[in-house]
Amino acid sequence: MRVVVIGATGHIGTYLVPRLLKLGHEVVAVSRGNREPYQGFEQWKGVELLHLDRVAEEKKGAFGKAIAALEPEAVIDLLLFHPSSLPQILDSLSGRIKHYLYCGTMWIYGPTEKAPTTEEEPRRAEDDYGQEKAEIEARLLEEARRGKFPATALHPGHIVGPGWPPIVPAGNLNLEIFEKLGRGEEVCLPDHGLATLHHVHADDVAQAFGLALEKPAAAIGENFNVVSPQALTLRGFCREVAAWFGAEASLSYLDWNQWKETVSEYEAEVTWEHIRNCPCGSIEKARRLLGYNPRYSSLEAVHESLDWLIRQGKVRLPSLTRV
Numbered sequence: 001m002r003v004v005v006i007g008a009t010g011h012i013g014t015y016l017v018p019r020l021l022k023l024g025h026e027v028v029a030v031s032r033g034n035r036e037p038y039q040g041f042e043q044w045k046g047v048e049l050l051h052l053d054r055v056a057e058e059k060k061g062a063f064g065k066a067i068a069a070l071e072p073e074a075v076i077d078l079l080l081f082h083p084s085s086l087p088q089i090l091d092s093l094s095g096r097i098k099h100y101l102y103c104g105t106m107w108i109y110g111p112t113e114k115a116p117t118t119e120e121e122p123r124r125a126e127d128d129y130g131q132e133k134a135e136i137e138a139r140l141l142e143e144a145r146r147g148k149f150p151a152t153a154l155h156p157g158h159i160v161g162p163g164w165p166p167i168v169p170a171g172n173l174n175l176e177i178f179e180k181l182g183r184g185e186e187v188c189l190p191d192h193g194l195a196t197l198h199h200v201h202a203d204d205v206a207q208a209f210g211l212a213l214e215k216p217a218a219a220i221g222e223n224f225n226v227v228s229p230q231a232l233t234l235r236g237f238c239r240e241v242a243a244w245f246g247a248e249a250s251l252s253y254l255d256w257n258q259w260k261e262t263v264s265e266y267e268a269e270v271t272w273e274h275i276r277n278c279p280c281g282s283i284e285k286a287r288r289l290l291g292y293n294p295r296y297s298s299l300e301a302v303h304e305s306l307d308w309l310i311r312q313g314k315v316r317l318p319s320l321t322r323v
């Protein structure tokens, strides 16, 4: 199939494009051309690269037409954040493509009410990002169920891989916590460290997109959580990371209002984003309908990412890979 991937050179695209090629698809990779994939760009032989800026093209009303002009049979849209972007997609691609796969997020659910969260749960996001992503999902699936547009929605958790920092055990992006854990130094967590994080390796997200593309009858009109098999609590995450370095986690706890004063405003903001949602997703539907079978647990995904950070000198700890 001729597949256009919008936003093809980032976390997901790095793994998705090679998977699509392996499945025998013809791939057109759309991005602004500001960056290369995190790895393996040399394997992108035969991939058609189209450099355009979605935001600028949308403003001109030209984005949907530019994608349609590529004559795709399927479109994987990794870059759809605003419901206002939908009309150009629907107007230009309706009746012209076999499958449209939208990248959503676990943030659509808002704070977890039932764990693990299934796709049936209400969308109660409290932030613009989650609300807009939920609105896009609802509109696409409604079109699909009315037989008007062949859409599927996939909802990844925190995407992890070698090449960028993962969400750390304090729920933010400050890598220092890894060093403290690895050296057995005390780490303070908000509340009782019982908030959950739900990571997923970027290659498993790519796997899910590949499977959905291969199984349109099961996927069209449907939505799927795409996370690792099990979420982690902050405290469980800390204990495992410390153990990787032969240390024992020394954990203390403060209630949120006290804890947030111990970190920068930015770190507190990112942690809050994560711990107020406490994502914990079910992948039973993706397993059942698509055969989704993640290669990585949350810890395995972070292990790979952390080893990369250590080898890059971004985290000062001994390498996790015994070569």
Ligand SMILES: NC(=O)c1ccc[n+]([C@@H]2O[C@H](COP(=O)([O-])OP(=O)(O)OC[C@H]3O[C@@H](n4cnc5c(N)ncnc54)[C@H](OP(=O)(O)O)[C@@H]3O)[C@@H](O)[C@H]2O)c1
Pocket (backbone or CB within 6 Å): 006, 007, 008, 009, 010, 011, 012, 013, 030, 031, 032, 033, 034, 035, 052, 053, 054, 055, 056, 077, 078, 079, 080, 103, 104, 105, 106, 155, 156, 157, 158, 159, 160
């Ligand atoms: N990151 C997470 O943890 C996470 C979690 C859940 C869901 N998601 C969802 O995942 C999707 C993002 O995928 P990702 O994490 O693989 O993205 P990413 O790593 O941020 O990569 C973004 C890609 O889009 C391109 N791009 C950015 N702005 C563009 C523009 N204006 N016009 C054309 N291309 C543009 C980038 O290349 P250039 O810079 O060269 O243009 C790159 O190829 C989003 O839908 C997001 O909601 C992410």
